[in-house]
Amino acid sequence: MKVQIRLLSRFLLRWKIWRISRLLSVRWKDLERIIAWKRRRASLEIAPELIASCGIEKLLVTIESDSLLNRSGLPSSFDLANLDAETKTLLESIHFPMPENIKGAKDELSFDLTDMSNALASYDDKIQMHRFTFTVRDAKTQEQSVSFSYSVKPNVAVITKDIAAINIWSTFTFFSGESDSNDGLGFEYKKVSDSEWTLVDVTSKNADGKTFSVFRKGLEPKTAYVYRAFSSDPDGNRVYGNEVEFKTDYANADDNNNPFVPNLGFEDWSTIEKYSWSANAGETEVFWGSGNKGANTAAAITGVHNPTAPEETTIISGKAVKLASDEVFNVLAAASLYTGYFKKTDGTNGILSFGRPYVGRPTQLTGFYKYISGSINIAKSDCPDGVKKDDPDQCHIYVALCTQEYEIRTKASNRNLFKNDDTVLAYGELISKESVSGDEKNGYKKFAIDIKYKPGSENKKPTHILIVATASKYGDYFTGSTSSVLYLDEFELQYDYNPASFVGTSLEGLGE
Known part of the structure; x- marks a missing residue:
């Protein structure tokens, strides 16, 4: 007899102001589906099968998500077939499905992830990636695994995007944001140690019609900065996105001012x-x-x-x-x-x-x-x-x-x-x-x-x-x-x- 584990995920989101909707990206093998919601009910069902021919001995779940693990206190992996009381309580806090009598099960099990997905969507004001891996082992120690990821976009009017490390030079970098609004776009930035912000206007969006960006030079090397994107609401009010910190790259000195290339003045012999x-x-x-x-x-x-x-x-x-x-x-x-x-x-x-x-x-x-x-x-x-x-x-x-x-x-x-x-x-x-x-x-x-x-x-x-x-x-x-x-x-x-x-x-x- 075999056991099939079905992972079921249904979602209902309503049209919100600014038409900012949550985005779910599910990866199963080489398949990637992106579902967006606009004034309608939408659902997505994925049903990969994990087979435990001799009954479930162990059902290991591994989570890769810094924000989820840090906020929930969950361990990065746990066995659903052998849960302790503390882990069970933590799973309940994020509405993670926990069917009863998993160990030894020989019938089909289904996991409805709808409530958990909605909980994940409210976790942060930044785009977050949550990756889950289910590994089932039967009584003969045979194993199979399936992984999927949630890419959760927050329900906010403006998003300030992280800057890739390779795009942060010593004195220049790129600012990037996203908004459904086409008006009043721009950025503000400052040194982390300063109180006054510097304004950078943006005239139009990028070709994708969603994001906007600007090249910024004149920064100081090895300095901590913070920046934020903004746009305007229908009443013309400025709406700010989340704040993102970054540190500019080195010039010719490390954090202790030791030169990477010494004696460029040729004084020492x-x-x-x-x-x-x-x-x-x-x-x-x-x-x-x-x-x-x-x-x-x-x-x-x-x-x-x-x-x-x-x-x-x-x-x-x-x-x-x-x-x-x-x-x-x-x-x-x-x-x-x-x-x-x-x-x-x-x-x-x-x-x-x-x-x-x-x-x-x-x-x-x-x-x-x-x-x-x-x-x-x-x-x-x-x-x-x-x-x-x-x-x-x-x-x-x-x-x-x-x-x-x-x-x-x-x-x-x-x-x-x-x-x-x-x-x-x-x-x-x-x-x-x-x-x-x-x-x-x-x-x-x-x-x-x-x-x-x-x-x-x-x-x-x-x-x-x-x-x-x-x-x-x-x-x-x-x-x-x-x-x-x-x-x-x-x-x-x-x-x-x-x-x-x-x-x-x-x-x-x-x-x-």
Whole structure:
């Protein structure tokens, strides 16, 4: 003999002011039905069958709903065939059906969920999802399960919607609301710590005719805000929706103001293994690296200067970076600085680790630079782009937001240079083929590199950042000029909305 458990749900809702009706979404296997009520009686019956061939031994119900569990005090799972008194009382408070004599039952059982559904609909002023799973086990420990969900829309005139975490940037985000009214639409927002609200008007609804939204910039990083949607009732009175809190993303500092990318001003320097300069405060925490470790060591023998070193004269403030390419043992040592570390040498070649762990989504890298471009006097035959001797050397500064770090090899037989592949979410660069001297202090010129996000990558978050600067762009191929010098100072990551960062993405053209 088999037992069939039928889950029956009938609903009656009446036409209400503003035509805001509750919405029920029931999922059974791959079936999704959405029932809305408008001036009529509507009912929905779902009758999935759970079979207990030898009678019910256990009927486990699992609930996935933070709001329901928090308010009712119910456990997240319970056995209807073996209920204790406390759980039974809690189930009665939400009108959960509890047929008698479930354990050992061999006849059909039906669960009428109408009263419970109406109770769920009055729980919150936000859209709530309540998921239930029924698992039946018979005396031979055979099990079957069925799951369904209630998506309950509150009976209010205006709904303020939660903001997806991926849409909350450091200084901008999206507000979204829903209302049956087409008049007086807008939002108000403020810092949680403030008392005054800032008004944002909305001229029309979105294409779906239900929701309305607005792009908002000018927010402060890592700051708690609250916002609410509003519309007008038939008498022209403003009606507010629920309040939603959110916190903007980080800029270049955590909650304790520790920078994610340290020493962007290049004030801190130390020495590693006696001869090599390091743009880090100490030897233990290395964020910035140089590809010139071998050249720096050789400098102690040959008397040649260190290609990467601190600069205290040609500066904007404090100290700067001086990258001066040179020749060591008849090989070009292209002066470089990058976020990462030097792993080891392979003869005269290098193996580097590019990229360091990072939290944030910047839109620009700004700073100051001054460049002296020499004529290329060392060139290898495998250098790309037709670069040859006597061509002007080029400086190169670039930034990439990535989802991993990279091992970079410069040996020709197994060269693995940085690639703009799928793990790179955003990228920006500056290349100069000529000497650069600007109007800033000591002849520096201010630069701003747009960090350009790939289509689709605006919906992802990087885990690593790569910032690279070199006086000789083709130094990876040991090609460049021993006369090239690049000065750098006062780098800074920017987080404001930048139109150039989002061309071709879903964020293109916003806020203009």
